[in-house]
Amino acid sequence: MAGLSAAIHARLHGFEVMLLEQRSEAGGKAAGIEVEGFQLDPGPSILILTRLYEQVFRRAGRSMSEFLKFRRLEVLSRIQFEGQPPLNLPGERQACLDVLRAVAPQDVDSVQRLMDRLDGAAHLLDRSVFARPYLEQRDLLDPALMKFGLKMNPFRTYKAAVDQMFTSPMLRAFFYGFPSYGGQSYHAKGPAGFMIPYFMLADGVWVAEGGVRAIPRAFEKLARDLGVEFRFQAPVSQLWTEADRVRGVCIQAESGAMEKLDANAVICAVDPARLAPLPGQETWKPSYSYFTLHWGLRRTWPELEHHNLWIPQNFSDGFREIYDSRQFPSRPIVYLNATAAADPESAPPGCTNLFAVVTVPGDEPHLDYPNRRFEYRERVRHEVAQAGFEWSPGEEVFERLQDPPFFAERDGNHRGSLYGPDEKHRLWGLFPQSNRHPKLRGLYLAGGAVQPGAGLPMVTLSGQFAADLAARDAQRSQS
Ligand SMILES: Cc1cc2nc3c(=O)[nH]c(=O)nc-3n(C[C@H](O)[C@H](O)[C@H](O)COP(=O)(O)OP(=O)(O)OC[C@H]3O[C@@H](n4cnc5c(N)ncnc54)[C@H](O)[C@@H]3O)c2cc1C
Structure with missing residues (x-):
């Protein structure tokens, strides 16, 4: 989403733009995947601040409704506190x-x-x-x-x-x-x-028609309409630099050969750690990430809402484990996304897809995700069962797991951190690195590790900020 937004804004500034993506489709974490007839959104699910997407289409002189439609959810979340009856929190402020x-x-x-x-x-x-x-x-x-x-x-x-x-x-x-x-x-x-x-209460929580994946698809369509060129399966293996200036990028062609592409400016929309680490970044402690389990199930639960939250009684211990001792919580709070509640097309008839998400520290050695991920998986499955959602092995079509090493490997997030560096490496403890690379001229940064931060609306802004800086610098160098 950061890269798509950057491409759109750079094009609007008059640049000739080529978007390079290692996968065979755009959208990154917001792209959908299909597994056994289930349409999954395996990344973001809570949509807020939709006006920031609308702003992108407006800047391009288009109306968002031609590309993308949102509907406000009536139930913000079904909250279930252990030992108490579940509670549906209305999405409208006064009712809530x-x-x-x-x-x-x-x-x-x-x-x-x-x-x-x-x-x-x-x-x-x-x-x-x-x-x-x-x-x-x-x-x-x-x-x-x-x-x-x-x-x-x-x-x-x-x-x-x-x-x-x-x-x-x-x-x-x-x-x-x-x-x-x-x-x-x-x-x-x-x-x-x-x-x-x-913002959840004041502006609402929304679902996109066609699922979260409809957002990057709409951005891709707008980008193509504006003349952005797309190259898929084009992994950037390194930047092409001369002294302190970026001259372009090198991509690894399918044949294995290296291809050099020159550019006046490069916007890196992956964590800088992958291609141009920020000074000292290799040693930075990661901030937070997610551990997720996605199930395709041959059964339904009519009581599930689109967003559901399970809170174990001793939740305070869980927060101390995440924030203070940086452990995987013994009894995690589990967010459960059941997209079929709002989008029946996302699961085959009579089926549900259930997406469990738990906040965890990024990939730090003591967490040993590679060896302990099945133990962590059991903790999450235990809580989901405690919340009343259990199924027989015959009802489970698949289980899909994502953890910090997965996000590091697939998307290039520094040690799996989805939210950039921890507080020590931020301006005033709040703001991550700005959208201009501090050492390499001609290199601009977008995505969750840089300003204004992570989450779909913020990375959309980060793409705009990076393109605005590139345009400002190009204008200065001409005058
Ligand atoms: C489980 C989960 C739940 C989340 N929940 C929410 C939520 O509810 N609401 C919300 O707003 N946000 C949520 N987020 C955060 C949100 O998904 C991210 O902040 C956002 O999607 C990041 O977008 P991005 O474009 O910066 O990065 P990415 O989506 O990671 O995109 C990076 C892209 O770069 C490509 N790439 C990487 N390396 C290379 C290379 N060398 N060459 C070419 N291409 C490359 C990748 O293939 C990918 O397409 C969630 C994230 C996760 C993982």
Whole structure:
């Protein structure tokens, strides 16, 4: 998605653009796969901030509805706290507050106050973090960003803020996980972790017609309409550099021969670790990743929603294991995506595809994923069974596992980290590297390891930022 967005924006700036992709289709983690008649979305599943996709089509003078349609989900998530009856959280804000009033009456005013405060702050992101990259420390003195930071107490840790606002275990469990999507632990300072739940409630959670995979397909169609050239099965094996300048790339042709392609600018939309490591990156600790299991099942559960969350009673221990001791949680919180609830075409009749996702630290030696992945798999299967979803071996058509080494190997994510480096290697502990390579001229960066961060909407912006910088530099060198 970062590469597709970069290609579209670079083309809009007037560059001749060639997109090189190692696989036989575009979309990366957001591309769909078919297994035994099941249509799987094995990567992102929670769609928010769809207006940021709309912005891409608008910039190209097109209407998104010609390419891509979204529908707002009525149920934000089915939440099941161990030992309690499941709860369907409505996607609409007031209805959600009404449901919370019944189960956590003591915390509803806090949720309301949080939402009100962020209502007054969220628009500042459109003028700061969503508008441009921060190239150096002093750029962070941006008035819109400062104003945003000061709307919440920027000196208190996220966990302290959550604990002060909410006493209900369900709300704490729900909120604790969000900093990991920004590569941070819940000990990080500042309000960034509140933004995803805020956007989920304020702007809605959406499904795309045709599944998540419809998003990169729509971007590819727009890119082709604009004249971007695509080359698939074209793995870039190295950059072609002269002194401190990038001259192009080398790709490994199918025959095994090396092919050199020259370019005025290169946008690297894979983790820089793969082709142009950032200074010191080899030794950086990874931040967070996912461990996933995907099952095709010959049975259904009518109670499943599109998004489902299982929270074991001792969830606090699980968060300590992830954030403090950097272990695979003994009893993980499991997010379960059941796409057939909103998109019946995604599973054959009478079947379900169930996608279990658990937040875990990236690939660190002590986690020993290669030898322990089946032990970890058992932990996830145990929790899914505890949540009431069990099946006989005869009902299981397939199981598909992804873990941090898988993302490192297939997509080039540094030690499997989906959210870039850990806090130590970020500007103010918040912002990853900007979208211009710090050492190599003519090289621009997009994707989840750089600004503004990971997740589909953010990597879409990262592609735009990289193309904008390339265009700005090209203009400067001409004048
Ligand atoms: C299980 C899971 C759940 C997630 N859930 C969500 C969610 O609910 N919502 C959300 O918004 N985000 C979610 N994310 C994060 C989101 O998927 C990513 O941030 C986003 O898809 C990353 O896009 P990208 O373009 O930066 O990278 P990628 O999707 O990894 O794309 C990189 C592309 O580069 C190609 N490539 C790599 N190396 C080379 C090379 N040498 N030469 C040529 N091509 C190469 C790859 O084949 C790939 O196509 C999730 C991620 C995962 C894995």
